[in-house]
Amino acid sequence: DTAVSQTPKYLVTQMGNDKSIKCEQNLGHDTMYWYKQDSKKFLKIMFSYNNKELIINETVPNRFSPKSPDKAHLNLHINSLELGDSAVYFCASSQIGASETQYFGPGTRLLVL
């Protein structure tokens, strides 16, 4: 069974479009995260949610809107996609907080043309 899953794994789209990435975890964790990994492999947190509540928003443009319908799901919606949004986006989850081990999804490679 996949612990943290993301869909889709690959996303190619035109500039200006709106797209969503879905994430689900079946580990029973309370906290979920979105990370962005740029072309230089630098991994940076974007958002974290604890039990459906937003905990961290790391100065991400408001074109990015996370949504957590329940504590097992954290989706990422991106409006008006820009070239600079091209990256790999990782979802992760942990039991509670950043002191616990985070388990990562397989990543979604987004390419904006």
Next chain:
Amino acid sequence: AQTVTQSQPEMSVQEAETVTLSCTYDTSENNYYLFWYKQPPSRQMILVIRQEAYKQQNATENRFSVNFQKAAKSFSLKISDSQLGDTAMYFCAQGGSEKLVFGKGTKLTVNP
């Protein structure tokens, strides 16, 4: 502010040999945790090893061990008996009360 520095962008090692990856960090928190994650070409992020800062004993996980020097804020990863499957990006990370901060990674290549 939390910062994590990995000073070796790339390293290589011969199969069966030992290699050490460096990591230093800075944090104002007293209670924190340190991690090494591995990212092979498949891009999956895989936990290698975890160290609680309040524990003096260095964590060990099979061929992987750390040298944790709390006063120096250093957290290096030693890989013994390197295998071809160890070829990957290795990320050091520090987690505190709020978030996990990653270093920029070290690309390790194990040569046959």
